Amino acid sequence: MDILINSLYSNKDIFLRELISNASDALDKIRFLSLTNKEVLGEGDNAKLEIQISLDKANRVLMLRDRGVGMTKQDLIKNLGTIAKSGTSAFLETMQQGGDVNLIGQFGVGFYSVYLVADWVEVVTKHNDDEQYVWSSSASGGFSIAKDTEGEPLGRGTLIKLHLKPEAMEYAEESKLRELVGRYSDAWPPYQRLVSADAPKKTRKVKRNEWDLLNDAKAIWLRSPKDVSKEDYHKFYKAVSKDVGGDPLGWVHFKAEGDVEFKTVIFVPKTAPHDFYDKYYDKGAKGALKLYVRRVFITDDAEELVPRWLGFLRGLVDSDTLPLNVSREVMQQHAALKTIRKKLVRKVLDLIKSWADDEAKCRKAEKDKEEGKEADADEEVPTGRACELYGDFWMQYGKAMKLGVIEDITNRGRLAKLLRFYTSKSPSTHTSLDEYVARMKPGQKDIYYLAGSSKEEIEKSPFLEQLLRKGYEVIYFTDVLDEYVMQHMVDYEDKKFANASKEDLKMADKDEVEKKKDKELREEFKKLTSWWKTVLGSAVSSVKVSSRLSTTPCVVVAGKYGQSANMERIMRAQAFNDPSRAMMGGSQKVLEINPRHPLIRALKDKHEEAGADDEEVVGLASLLYQASLLESGFMLDQPKMFNSRVQGLVGARLGLAPDAKVELDDEAEAAPEGEEAKEEAAAAESEDGEEEEAMPEDKAEAAAPAEAGAAEDADKAPAKDEL
Incomplete structure (x- = not known):
């Protein structure tokens, strides 16, 4: 004992x-x-x-x-x-x-x-x-x-x-x-x-004769869902989750039978737990659900019941299959737990998908009404709160769905249908990948996207000039997780994803005349692109004639296997990131030039006229590249050189000579190194009353003209305040 x-x-x-x-x-x-x-x-x-x-x-x-x-x-x-x-x-x-x-x-x-x-x-x-x-x-x-x-x-x-x-x-x-x-x-x-x-x-008296109900949360998971009222679900949710923020968005209540038997009620809170994302990767973070075995409470730390990206769920699972002596090691290895986990995830995703489907039906009905189309009598259209549920869910748990795409290979396809983004054709309303695919142009094979820190930044990006001019829809990625999601999603519904900031961007609507014109331009600018690559050296992997630009002279894109500018920025921002890793994509940059832009044509003519070794042409080519690097979102590799070239151009426009010098203070310019310290020491000795050593007559005579000249120069020099 x-x-x-x-x-x-x-x-x-x-x-x-x-x-x-x-x-x-x-x-x-x-x-x-x-x-x-x-x-x-x-x-x-x-x-x-x-x-x-x-x-x-x-x-x-x-x-x-x-x-x-x-x-x-x-x-x-x-x-x-x-x-x-x-x-x-x-x-x-x-x-x-x-x-x-x-x-x-x-x-x-x-x-x-x-x-x-x-x-x-x-x-x-x-x-x-x-x-x-x-x-x-x-x-x-x-x-x-x-x-x-x-x-x-x-x-x-x-x-x-x-x-x-x-x-x-x-x-x-x-x-x-x-x-x-x-x-x-x-x-x-x-x-x-x-x-x-x-x-x-x-003299003891009964302080309170009546019996107080300590916990009025009924075991609703043991009852049939049709016998449980909405009020009962809300009451039980507050008891099991200790959430005082309001009622849940929705819930799943079902009984699983077969080889593995269990009953469960799972709730989706209206708001994400305040520390859900902050502690997402913390070891030892508590799981989402309580585990019971034959109505005996076992643990509220059963993190094996659902994957980490569903850690916001609240509720319980009561299993008739697991042994009562269930320990941490047993839970991790027990086959029944894996089956429970699989069924729970599927049911929760079915609930979330039903919200997304209701949202899609509401949007379609609203669009048909605007276009004057008659509603389909056979299709029941949700109304009111049902149309808003998925929007509310996405605002709270959109990041969790993206983390699911990254981490959960098994459910990646189902999660992809739940993703929502802003696009060039839907800049203020979230759209799904299904809606994007339905709006694709005839012959379009790729789903175009661009990542940036904000919608405004992406909308003004030079990467999108031709895409938007030709009517292609582009997905705007503004969340730091989006590019990580794209690393795990190669395609969707047989459509490939194409990053608009990477090389080899292809558009499907070019006819034979356009293709022939592009070929002629590449040949015409071949000497310029080859020379420009030599000037830039290892800073870029190549210089190409671009098909994505319309009004911008040139742009720097990431190589096929390099990091985009947005990804480089994310990597640099990580507190424990190795700077060398953030620069791994540096050699994968590509300079693309717009052969129709007057700046590029003028540079081509200047290069042919002055020759490849002309310093002015080399400087202009380097300056254009560095300016494009900034506009494309990359960091400058040589900011001092870029700044010097900009100052040189500004000076030339102001009529300054290239060798113009900065005017320094006369005393600072005249005093050799160490003289100021000697003069200060001599002044200090004079103040202390010590006798100054008499100057020889020949030195005094020699010093007189120098002092007179200094006085004359002082009269001509501007005042210190003017400097």
């Missing part, structure tokens, strides 16, 4: 869980018997299936009473008196083999957790088939059973009296009991009555 008490349970709070679970089982048994024989329930108070908890704080007694099936004398001996035979040897063997001793319900010894908080326990019980008995023990190795002739008749059921240890008086506090009951009593909500502990024993 000492081993069991001190080794099996590490948390004293669970004693109340075990007692409530046992009481719940007793209530279930009598209810089951009453289905075929209603007389077993009796009449009056005996027919009330309930659990009552009461306190006698003055005498340090905590009592728990149920009106369940009760126990006979033989049941007391079998269930409470044969611990050595039923469990101790097996428990010791498990410990010696290095097994997990933090088990729940193992070896049928749950009742004995009461000795964590009590030094003396009495169990008064009455079964319909036997007289009322009392079992008592101090956990010292012995127990006694006797007929209860002095106690109050129970009628039926069990009363457990815990004589609390002095160091366990926290469990005689109402607030503590309410907190524990709220955690452990979802199946049969207990009632509580307190007896005052302040008054002397002779």
